[in-house]
Amino acid sequence: MPKKTGNTERKEQIRSDALRKVRGRALFIEDIPHDRLLHGATARSPVPHGLIRGFLNIDEVRAMEGVRAVLTAADIPGENTVPFVKDDYPCLAGSEVKFRGQPLALVAAETRDQARAAAEALKADIEEYPAVFEAVDAMRPDTVRVGGDDNIHSSYRIRKGDIDEGFRAADIIVERIYRNSHQVHCYLENMGMTAVPSPSGGVVVSGSMQCPFYVHNALVRVTGLQYSKIRVLQAETGGGFGGKEDMPSLQAAHTALLALKTGRPVRIIYDRREDFIAMSKRHPVRTRIKYGASADGKITACEAEYIVNGGAYCTLSPIVAWRGLIHITGPYEIPNIMADSYVMATNTVPCGAFRGFGQPQANFANESLIDELAEKLDMDPLELRRKNLLKTGSVTATGQRIGESCGMEEALERTVKRISFRRRKSGDPGVKKRGMGLSVTFYGVGLGAEGKYFAKSGAQVYVKEDGSVLVAVGNVEMGQGSETVFTRICADTLGCPYDMVDVLEPDTTRVPDSGPTVASRATMVGGRAVLDAALKVRDALTRSAADIIGVRPFDISVSGHKYVSSDGREAEYIEVVRAAYARREKMAAQGWYRVEGVSFDEKTGQGDAYPVYTFSANACEVEVDTETGQVKVLRLVAAHDIGKAIHTPSAEGQIQGGAVQAVGYALYENLVLEKGRILNPSLTGYTVPTSVDVCDVVPIIVESPYPEGPFGAKGLGEPPMVGPAAAVMNAIYDACGVRVRKTPCLPEDIMEELKKIT
Amino acid sequence: MNISLILNDNKVNIDFNPLRPLLEMLREGFALRSLKEGCGRGECGTCTVLLDGKPVTACMVASGQVEGRSVMTLEGLEGNESFRRIQRAFMETGAVQCGFCTPGFLIAAYALLRDNPSPGREDIRRAVSGNLCRCTGYTKIIDAVERAGEILR
Ligand code: FES
Numbered sequence: 001m002p003k004k005t006g007n008t009e010r011k012e013q014i015r016s017d018a019l020r021k022v023r024g025r026a027l028f029i030e031d032i033p034h035d036r037l038l039h040g041a042t043a044r045s046p047v048p049h050g051l052i053r054g055f056l057n058i059d060e061v062r063a064m065e066g067v068r069a070v071l072t073a074a075d076i077p078g079e080n081t082v083p084f085v086k087d088d089y090p091c092l093a094g095s096e097v098k099f100r101g102q103p104l105a106l107v108a109a110e111t112r113d114q115a116r117a118a119a120e121a122l123k124a125d126i127e128e129y130p131a132v133f134e135a136v137d138a139m140r141p142d143t144v145r146v147g148g149d150d151n152i153h154s155s156y157r158i159r160k161g162d163i164d165e166g167f168r169a170a171d172i173i174v175e176r177i178y179r180n181s182h183q184v185h186c187y188l189e190n191m192g193m194t195a196v197p198s199p200s201g202g203v204v205v206s207g208s209m210q211c212p213f214y215v216h217n218a219l220v221r222v223t224g225l226q227y228s229k230i231r232v233l234q235a236e237t238g239g240g241f242g243g244k245e246d247m248p249s250l251q252a253a254h255t256a257l258l259a260l261k262t263g264r265p266v267r268i269i270y271d272r273r274e275d276f277i278a279m280s281k282r283h284p285v286r287t288r289i290k291y292g293a294s295a296d297g298k299i300t301a302c303e304a305e306y307i308v309n310g311g312a313y314c315t316l317s318p319i320v321a322w323r324g325l326i327h328i329t330g331p332y333e334i335p336n337i338m339a340d341s342y343v344m345a346t347n348t349v350p351c352g353a354f355r356g357f358g359q360p361q362a363n364f365a366n367e368s369l370i371d372e373l374a375e376k377l378d379m380d381p382l383e384l385r386r387k388n389l390l391k392t393g394s395v396t397a398t399g400q401r402i403g404e405s406c407g408m409e410e411a412l413e414r415t416v417k418r419i420s421f422r423r424r425k426s427g428d429p430g431v432k433k434r435g436m437g438l439s440v441t442f443y444g445v446g447l448g449a450e451g452k453y454f455a456k457s458g459a460q461v462y463v464k465e466d467g468s469v470l471v472a473v474g475n476v477e478m479g480q481g482s483e484t485v486f487t488r489i490c491a492d493t494l495g496c497p498y499d500m501v502d503v504l505e506p507d508t509t510r511v512p513d514s515g516p517t518v519a520s521r522a523t524m525v526g527g528r529a530v531l532d533a534a535l536k537v538r539d540a541l542t543r544s545a546a547d548i549i550g551v552r553p554f555d556i557s558v559s560g561h562k563y564v565s566s567d568g569r570e571a572e573y574i575e576v577v578r579a580a581y582a583r584r585e586k587m588a589a590q591g592w593y594r595v596e597g598v599s600f601d602e603k604t605g606q607g608d609a610y611p612v613y614t615f616s617a618n619a620c621e622v623e624v625d626t627e628t629g630q631v632k633v634l635r636l637v638a639a640h641d642i643g644k645a646i647h648t649p650s651a652e653g654q655i656q657g658g659a660v661q662a663v664g665y666a667l668y669e670n671l672v673l674e675k676g677r678i679l680n681p682s683l684t685g686y687t688v689p690t691s692v693d694v695c696d697v698v699p700i701i702v703e704s705p706y707p708e709g710p711f712g713a714k715g716l717g718e719p720p721m722v723g724p725a726a727a728v729m730n731a732i733y734d735a736c737g738v739r740v741r742k743t744p745c746l747p748e749d750i751m752e753e754l755k756k757i758t
Numbered sequence: 759m760n761i762s763l764i765l766n767d768n769k770v771n772i773d774f775n776p777l778r779p780l781l782e783m784l785r786e787g788f789a790l791r792s793l794k795e796g797c798g799r800g801e802c803g804t805c806t807v808l809l810d811g812k813p814v815t816a817c818m819v820a821s822g823q824v825e826g827r828s829v830m831t832l833e834g835l836e837g838n839e840s841f842r843r844i845q846r847a848f849m850e851t852g853a854v855q856c857g858f859c860t861p862g863f864l865i866a867a868y869a870l871l872r873d874n875p876s877p878g879r880e881d882i883r884r885a886v887s888g889n890l891c892r893c894t895g896y897t898k899i900i901d902a903v904e905r906a907g908e909i910l911r
């Protein structure tokens with residue numbers, strides 16, 4: 001139900017970007033007109049692996065109607081690489097092609113149809129090689145080589161305590177294998193980019209993206225231009241969920257190459273099919289995991305092997321697998337751990353960042369297994385979790401001590417209370433059976449020790465003569481509400497009304513490199529940079545207020561929209577701004593924030609992996625139709641300790657949207673690949689949840705403040721996606737006694753398992 | 759081919775390929791940018807408009823089919839007080855995240871509330887089931903339509 005609130009309060013709750021969006025005036029990349037615009041299209045590999053000998057009809061394609069340029073790898077002025085973790089991903093395939101759909105050549109033409117027709121028509125001469133598609137197959141010593149000499153893009157390990165001793169001390173041991181298939185982001189706005197050549201010989205690129213600075217770096221590499229000749233702007237972005245972290249660099253590089261070649265503005269917008277086929281995905285993972293516990297339910301040991309199918313190039317996969325590994329033993333204190341992760345190279349579309357970044361797969365495995373362990377122990381799974389949960393002072397798998405900000409227990413208890421958690425143990429008579437399931441998770445906020453070189457953020461705050469404020473930031477709005485959060489942090493710090501603050505479109509020439517907008521870091525890191533800048537301007541305002549009131553700056557504080565002296569005299573914000581201008585105070589300031597104190601030892605996997613953790617609990621009730629295998633989620637409650645909610649409706653929206661993506665992951669979203677070919681690249685072939693497929697999600701916000709975060713905030717973007725899949729699977733087991741150890745869990749999987757038990 | 763229609767309550771003419779989708783005619787021919795192309799195949803609802811008062815996906819209607827008929831987009835509905843209430847309910851409820859799906863949902867919601875002033879949550883879910891949203895998980899969108907219904911009743 002909508003909350004009953006008063007008028008002003010309701011107005012206060014409105015997001016800063018809502019008005020332009022309900023009026024249809026937000027400018028997504030396709031909404032921005034350009035004179036003399038050319039349309040770009042990409043010719044892609046029809047085979048999963050092969051040697052490119054050349055192109056058979058490039059001159060004919062160049063002569064096609066409307067075509068203005070055709071570019072291949074040989075035409076790249078800079079380096080033929082789009083930098084991610086490694087520099088292995090070519091901008092355009094040079095000699096070897098490693099996955100179906102890999103970009104081979106680019107076309108620019110007068111219309112979109114002409115460009116696509118030309119890209120379709122271009123024929124490459126490719127000698128096809130044998131290919132490998134599954135991660136476990138890529139591990140075999142005698143198989144095809146896709147990357148490096150062992151097909152391993154990367155590996156990490158954790159060694160804590162004495163694993164043999166841990167299992168010796170256990171009364172019960174459970175071990176299982178869990179599998180996840182790909183998940184597709186399905187942001188509603190497909191990827192799109194425009195490049196406009198600039199008079200200085202450079203290029204201005206704008207588009208749908210999460211990481212303007214990554215794009216900027218990629219453009220420097222591919223074009224060979226110096227940094228100052230390039231400008232990257234983020235257009236309004238219609239959802240990202242990680243999918244617009246890495247891939248925009250590639251699309252931007254393509255668009256810029258065509259613009260520089262033709263001297264005209266060029267736009268590339270993928271259609272849904274192309275976006276499905278060529279953009280990154282959530283990684284398929286195979287997890288073998290084993291818990292040992294004493295009879296009274298203390299977990300003594302955990303062993304895990306987490307094998308990730310990275311696809312043809314490594315993109316961000318090493319960091320995905322690292323995050324998965326760090327969290328794979330669950331939010332529990334476990335003394336003895338041995339865990340390994342491998343990212344394997346295969347001839348499938350490269351996987352990359354997707355909300356949760358390796359954790360949904362890990363959590364699906366460990367939280368399913370916890371329920372299986374509870375059953376063996378003949379213990380309530382809720383009790384088992386309570387016994388082992390991390391709390392302040394506990395030590396994680398990497399040996400990190402959990403600090404003060406730990407709302408794990410509160411999140412769990414409020415969740416079970418809200419849903420009146422009670423297991424049925426397949427007790428329902430009849431065809432439709434109901435059951436409840438639970439899962440708990442933790443999430444290291446930000447980039448962590450393996451991404452620390454990007455863990456920084458810049459901002460600028462500029463107070464104008466009338467008290468209105470411009471905020472420039474390097475972290476982006478993509479639907480998650482960061483623009484509103486920055487507005488509030490700035491306004492509350494300065495004492496100005498929210499509607500006087502405007503956040504500028506992110507622009508790489510306006511603020512220093514602020515790292516990516518990923519890993520739920522925008523509020524915690526970007527927010528700190530805004531706070532830092534706003535505090536500097538506030539110092540100047542405080543001096544002016546002190547002057548007006550006739551006290552020392554020491555005696556001034558900000559309350560609401562007023563500057564107030566300790567003896568109760570006041571000056572209005574706007575009056576203070578005018579005085580500051582009269583005094584010629586500097587009314588603009590740069591802010592900067594850098595994350596410190598993270599570490600990771602690659603030999604032992606020990607260290608303070610992340611600065612802080614978000615803690616979450618999910619519970620749901622499902623109904624399983626035992627005649628069709630259909631599962632319906634009837635209720636879902638999700639609690640997250642996020643330190644502090646800066647804008648409550650946005651925080652709730654993150655929780656609800658993430659939970660529904662996770663229900664899709666658990667039950668519906670099934671990408672079908674056959675020898676690396678995606679067979680269902682559409683929104684009807686691959687079904688994301690619609691409004692009739694899912695229930696309302698009840699969000700619970702737990703606030704256990706993190707002193708380093710702005711106003712105590714941690715991060716929230718990703719955690720909502722992590723936990724629900726296991727909760728759904730545990731609920732299905734409770735309802736009908738079958739356990740499906742894979743995502744998605746389709747009706748046919750349930751029917752197959754049901755057959756086994758009857 | 760010359761196509762004439764009533765677009766957002768005005769009589770208009772345009773020379774446009776009748777086989778091209780209405781979505782393209784509206785966006786490129788008339789610069790109406792509130793409707794979006796999320797799929798181009800009738801799967802997502804981001805291109806929803808009213809055709810003779812009924813919500814349709816403009817990517818699945820050929821331009822030639824609207825000859826002599828009435829087409830209404832978000833731009834044309836903004837003069838309508840009831841529509842503005844629905845927009846306000848979406849803002850106040852937090853039903854807008856990335857905003858790419860929002861115009862389509864607003865139009866579907868408007869058509870629902872026009873025909874059924876007191877829909878239940880399940881009615882609302884059904885009425886917007888042709889519109890995908892990947893950001894919100896729908897709960898707040900349903901809240902918004904419910905709330906707009908309360909105000910407009
Ligand atoms: S673009 Fe028309 S339904 Fe998706």
Ligand code: FES
Nearest residue numbers: 856859891892893
């Ligand atoms: S708000 Fe982003 S798709 Fe609905």
